[in-house]
Amino acid sequence: MTTGSTGSTVSIKEVAAQAGVSPGTVSNVLNRPHKVAAETRSRVEQVIRELGFVRHGSASTLRAGHSRTIGLSVIDIGNPFFTDVAAGVEDVASELGYAVILGNSSGDRVKEERNLRVFAEQRVRGLLITPSDEDPARLDVIRDRGISVVLVDHPAHRPDQCSVAVNDITGGRTAAGHLLDGGAARLAFVTGPLTIRQCLDRMSGAEQAIAAAGLDPASALEVVEMPAMNARAGQRAAEKLVAGGRLPDAIFCANDLLALGLLRGLLQAGLRVPHDVALIGYDDIDFAAASAVSLSSIRQPTYKLGRIATELLLDECDNPESHAHQQIMFQPELVARESTRRG
Amino acid sequence: MTTGSTGSTVSIKEVAAQAGVSPGTVSNVLNRPHKVAAETRSRVEQVIRELGFVRHGSASTLRAGHSRTIGLSVIDIGNPFFTDVAAGVEDVASELGYAVILGNSSGDRVKEERNLRVFAEQRVRGLLITPSDEDPARLDVIRDRGISVVLVDHPAHRPDQCSVAVNDITGGRTAAGHLLDGGAARLAFVTGPLTIRQCLDRMSGAEQAIAAAGLDPASALEVVEMPAMNARAGQRAAEKLVAGGRLPDAIFCANDLLALGLLRGLLQAGLRVPHDVALIGYDDIDFAAASAVSLSSIRQPTYKLGRIATELLLDECDNPESHAHQQIMFQPELVARESTRRG
């Protein structure tokens, strides 16, 4: 009997009437409790509980001019890398009373644009995005609306914008360097679309490592570009490499999903890893360590990426004047396992 | 010059003025285009593009009484099972112009309740939820607000509610039956909290299979209950089992994350799978096939679960009178791989 389940929603006005105060006072109880006398406040809070009142977020947003939601646009929610990021985002947002609206672009510009439109309609307070390509125009459209944007896993090219990223060139160099150290002379780089910055940077890093070893990147590095970056694409890449004859000594995959698929493909073709061909992935997702041949990889501080990006974003939203834009760049870390064990 | 990036937002009123029509007509162009003469419509659409107008979702929600967002509450976004579900949800929602608000409960009642509150504040049109326990009271609070709820991976106990689930008792029976067929006599069931229905049902199924084989579930099935259902917990379970001495013949894990962690733990302890102990997981996540010893598992139509749940939800929202509530129950499927290969 205490919960007034009327079926319809109860507004701030009804709470006010029931408590014998004006709607404005109820609003104050909700938003600036210290401005309300203790006695009045507790009476109002009591009524709120009795009536089961829940603030109407839309009305609040409309009047206040901004919402308590943030948009999160990722490239592939099926990739544990992004799941980890999302977990970090969700944790921070939830702690601070923000809701997260999820958008999955699948690397598709059209889908990404549609998601951005939804975010704009919802008047999200801010946007976290791993852009699917380099085109900054789309983001300007968002920023022009006064929505803060923090780039995730992508360095900002402008000083008036926050970003959190991991150095992919270093990562690529580390990965390829590790393969070369293992004795490989001919490498393959299996990657998603090279329009994706991460892929391109990791390739550049690999080329640097090859050049530093005194080899010619043009001949010592075979690039296999796949349309997607999942396990299926990795398996197809394996078939392609095997069918092409002359295998490279070692393969560097642009992410672990590709690497795991590739590994499966190689094993099915009767090849031994790392004996016939060494293999290294990228991201060090949880499953890398548990795979058929445990997978060497490049570890990134994924969850932290999501947390820090969200903290930066909400700081920018809530303290616009004191906020200092930051472009944070983490360094990745080599995790060597069986798939690159020499011998 | 075509995009009026004024910095501030442009309202339906300004569009109307610019196009020489009334705000009501612009509203009609947006919501009921067929009611507007083609010529007028195209003129308005032109102005909308020129001014970069984007509908204010909150104002729309406030006036219309319902939003274009749905809430998605899952137990563990880090589990590929839920990621697959989320992908299905996102795809359908996106197609129909709905935004998805993500909530991750981590199996924590408090977090789940906080998320539900956020959903209520946002006045989500509907809610998709994999409840973290059996308590239906929390959902009644939501439903009393007139928000449709569809249960995901959880059968509804009442006829006035939609649900999409997979038969976990059958799944448990299939898994345990498969292990018994392989010659095992003493089984272990490694599970998350038995307050989770899925875990309980899978255990019941296993017990049924054991009883059907003429054995006594009480002595032939050792239950190892872990507080979490991730790989780390699985690894700890392996340590626990190994330390406890006398290993079972075969182990059934309540999900693949537990199984992969367990597998790693067993291998590290020097045990051979399936020679020393057979192992089967649940969910058949992508990584199950690529693991050190490829993992037998029980496959569920995960992505489909998300798609259908969302279709049901949005049908219930958009066609409330013609909508027929459905409790859909899929049957899981055994995928036998190396980890249960007999011999």
Place this chain on the structure above:
DNA sequence: CGCTACCGCTGGCACGTTTTAATAAACGCC
């Protein structure tokens, strides 16, 4: 020819909240 139905559009009200200026009450001070 009158009646109705429809067409394309208008104008204004309502949605639930926040916020500001104004009011009322309480208080300390000379």
Place this chain on the structure above:
DNA sequence: GGCGTTTATTAAAACGTGCCAGCGGTAGCG
């Protein structure tokens, strides 16, 4: 006790949209 100052509360005005009654005009109908 009048006066200025602080504190607690109120009333009213937005915020941007959706909805509906209703405008004059026209076509179809009996």
